[in-house]
Amino acid sequence: MARTLPLAGNSTALPEAALDDVQLSVVVPLYNEADSVEPLVDAVRAALVAHTAWELVLVDDGSRDSTVAIAARLAAADRRIRLIQLARNYGQTPAMQAGFDEARGRVVVSMDGDLQNDPLDIPRVVAELEEGYDLVAGYREHRQDKLLTRKVPSWIANRIIRRITGVNIRDNGCSLKGYRRELLDRMHLYSDMHRFIPAVAAAIAGARISEIPVRHHARRFGHSKYGLSRVAKVLADLLTITMIRSFRERPLALFAGGAAGCAALSLVFAVAALGIMLRSGVTPERMVVLPGAALLWLGLAVYLLMLGLVGEIALRESRDEIQTLPLMRETFG
Amino acid sequence: MSQIPLATEARVAAAVPPSRAMVSVIVPVTERPEPLDELYRELSAPFRADGRSFEFIFVTEPWGRSLATGLAALAAEGEPVRALLTGQVVGETAQIKIALGQCRGEIVVIHPAYRRVEAAALTTLVARVESGADVATARRWPRRDSWISRVQTRAFHRLIVGLGAGEMQDIGSGVRAARREVLREIPLYGDFGRFLPLAAQREGYLVEEVPVPQHPHERRTRVYSPGVYLRRVIDVIGLMFLLRFTEKPLRFFGLTGALLTAGGGLILLVLGLQRLGGESLADRPLLLLGLLLVVLGVQSIALGLIGEIIVHLHATRRRTYRIAGRAST
Numbered sequence: 001m002a003r004t005l006p007l008a009g010n011s012t013a014l015p016e017a018a019l020d021d022v023q024l025s026v027v028v029p030l031y032n033e034a035d036s037v038e039p040l041v042d043a044v045r046a047a048l049v050a051h052t053a054w055e056l057v058l059v060d061d062g063s064r065d066s067t068v069a070i071a072a073r074l075a076a077a078d079r080r081i082r083l084i085q086l087a088r089n090y091g092q093t094p095a096m097q098a099g100f101d102e103a104r105g106r107v108v109v110s111m112d113g114d115l116q117n118d119p120l121d122i123p124r125v126v127a128e129l130e131e132g133y134d135l136v137a138g139y140r141e142h143r144q145d146k147l148l149t150r151k152v153p154s155w156i157a158n159r160i161i162r163r164i165t166g167v168n169i170r171d172n173g174c175s176l177k178g179y180r181r182e183l184l185d186r187m188h189l190y191s192d193m194h195r196f197i198p199a200v201a202a203a204i205a206g207a208r209i210s211e212i213p214v215r216h217h218a219r220r221f222g223h224s225k226y227g228l229s230r231v232a233k234v235l236a237d238l239l240t241i242t243m244i245r246s247f248r249e250r251p252l253a254l255f256a257g258g259a260a261g262c263a264a265l266s267l268v269f270a271v272a273a274l275g276i277m278l279r280s281g282v283t284p285e286r287m288v289v290l291p292g293a294a295l296l297w298l299g300l301a302v303y304l305l306m307l308g309l310v311g312e313i314a315l316r317e318s319r320d321e322i323q324t325l326p327l328m329r330e331t332f333g
Numbered sequence: 334m335s336q337i338p339l340a341t342e343a344r345v346a347a348a349v350p351p352s353r354a355m356v357s358v359i360v361p362v363t364e365r366p367e368p369l370d371e372l373y374r375e376l377s378a379p380f381r382a383d384g385r386s387f388e389f390i391f392v393t394e395p396w397g398r399s400l401a402t403g404l405a406a407l408a409a410e411g412e413p414v415r416a417l418l419t420g421q422v423v424g425e426t427a428q429i430k431i432a433l434g435q436c437r438g439e440i441v442v443i444h445p446a447y448r449r450v451e452a453a454a455l456t457t458l459v460a461r462v463e464s465g466a467d468v469a470t471a472r473r474w475p476r477r478d479s480w481i482s483r484v485q486t487r488a489f490h491r492l493i494v495g496l497g498a499g500e501m502q503d504i505g506s507g508v509r510a511a512r513r514e515v516l517r518e519i520p521l522y523g524d525f526g527r528f529l530p531l532a533a534q535r536e537g538y539l540v541e542e543v544p545v546p547q548h549p550h551e552r553r554t555r556v557y558s559p560g561v562y563l564r565r566v567i568d569v570i571g572l573m574f575l576l577r578f579t580e581k582p583l584r585f586f587g588l589t590g591a592l593l594t595a596g597g598g599l600i601l602l603v604l605g606l607q608r609l610g611g612e613s614l615a616d617r618p619l620l621l622l623g624l625l626l627v628v629l630g631v632q633s634i635a636l637g638l639i640g641e642i643i644v645h646l647h648a649t650r651r652r653t654y655r656i657a658g659r660a661s662t
Contacts, residue, residue: 072660082661087537094654188648191580236587240641300628318646
């Protein structure tokens with residue numbers, strides 16, 4: 001097929017005009033990856049030489065080096081390559097979501113821009129999707145990273161994520177993943193959700209998820225953009241996802257559960273107070289602490305109930321927009 | 334911010350106005366207005382000298398109806414002045430929005446109803462927008478007002494930076510120029526109009542602070558009532574929250590709640606150990622404090638969870654990013 005085409009139109013031409021009927025979109029967020037872009041694009045071209053209708057969506061996430069200039073040049077030379085430039089550095093999740101929004105493929109594969117993932121794995125991810133999965137997550141089999149600062153924290157984090165979300169994925173941190181379009185249509189990533197895509201996919205759309213081993217290379221260019229100190233944030237996000245999975249259709253159930261627990265505690269303190277009064281003959285007006293504790297818990301119970309009602313109102317307000325049924329397909333026929 | 338080739342291209346293609354674009358000057362009439370016709374004459378002079386087409390839109394609330402009479406006379410003389418009168422007290426931000434909906438200039442200048450900078454600054458700001466900035470905001474520099482005012486400004490900006498709401502040298506100048514389309518896209522509501530440059534920065538627009546001479550009127554010392562300072566502080570805290578946590582309320586409420594709960598839990602732990610040692614809890618008010626902290630903590634976390642539910646439910650219709658340009662063949 002044609003490798004390069006003469007320049008047509010200006011750079012803001014509508015993407016729809018460029019390619020029809022894309023089957024596979026590869027989405028790559030880039031942040032200060034000037035050295036990696038060109039080798040990356042070459043590697044993707046080489047890996048997809050057997051595929052016909054693919055596109056590569058490069059998402060520049062506010063790079064401050066020459067990433068954009070290089071990527072724009074590459075995009076101008078090959079109609080299968082498109083560059084989306086975000087207005088500032090938004091972070092990996094919005095950048096990825098931007099790529100998903102732009103991608104037109106029936107199947108979308110995301111990967112890192114720093115060449116740690118190997119584009120040669122893309123066809124395998126696609127093949128696995130064809131087996132009937134909604135999401136295929138790669139896991140780095142022979143990880144080329146420092147043991148103490150990267151591998152161990154990642155191992156612990158993955159265990160925690162697995163335990164809390166109940167989604168059995170070995171390597172949440174690997175960006176090489178494949179998605180069916182139907183799944184992406186149901187998933188809207190924001191904040192820092194890229195860390196938990198499998199959990200989110202399972203929570204929101206009941207996605208069927210598979211894992212395949214993928215190659216991992218040590219970073220050739222640039223330096224890692226992640227730090228270690230993210231525990232609190234990750235925990236908060238995990239709590240959110242777990243809650244959303246269980247209660248996004250019925251927030252009142254969550255809060256009513258909490259309220260019931262508080263009411264029970266309230267009862268315990270009330271009974272204790274009553275017991276002391278009856279046993280040791282303390283007059284009610286001299287009892288402050290235990291009845292006070294009982295009232296505190298009771299107050300919290302009422303508060304949680306009301307908050308649950310607020311949640312129901314919020315849900316009602318936007319029910320139409322989350323009317324996305326879980327993914328499904330016919331089992332036979 | 335560095336200019337990147339594609340960004341410039343995209344801007345050129347998108348909507349950079351021609352170099353003699355019409356300017357709309359929006360004046361929300363809020364506090365301590367000066368005679369508006371005088372203000373108009375002074376502010377319009379540089380545009381007139383520049384030979385540029387312009388219009389002035391004054392937006393007054395019902396209490397300021399009488400202020401507009403001088404303007405009517407000007408309009409009768411054929412000056413490009415319009416006065417909009419709101420039906421109720423709406424606040425500065427809404428006044429700006431109303432005027433934005435009405436204005437015809439491709440470049441918009443927002444100026445308070447009193448003098449803050451020399452009038453020539455307006456054309457400087459407009460030139461900055463024409464040369465590529467999305468928003469150009471005036472920085473009164475060098476400051477020539479009293480040290481009290483300067484200390485106030487300094488403290489205010491310390492607070493803004495300290496809370497991580499953004500970084501800017503003079504957010505309070507209130508004088509800005511911007512492309513109209515940019516202003517229409519920046520989400521403005523409540524009392525956040527005064528923080529417009531920070532919101533614009535957050536949205537990824539190129540915001541430039543331009544040092545301009547301060548107006549002689551400004552050199553008077555101005556001390557406000559304590560309520561005003563309190564309102565400003567609350568504004569900044571609100572802004573910080575909106576800019577940093579609107580997508581992840583649980584990070585804010587959860588952290589607050591976790592700290593409270595941990596404090597309460599510590600107290601309860603100590604009391605629990607004492608209880609095991611045989612001491613009674615029934616006459617220990619400390620128990621109430623411990624429980625209260627735990628309860629507050631749980632409330633905070635629960636509130637954060639509700640926030641997350643709401644954010645999640647709205648995620649489908651909200652774009653979390655803005656595209657500055659595209660390139661493809």
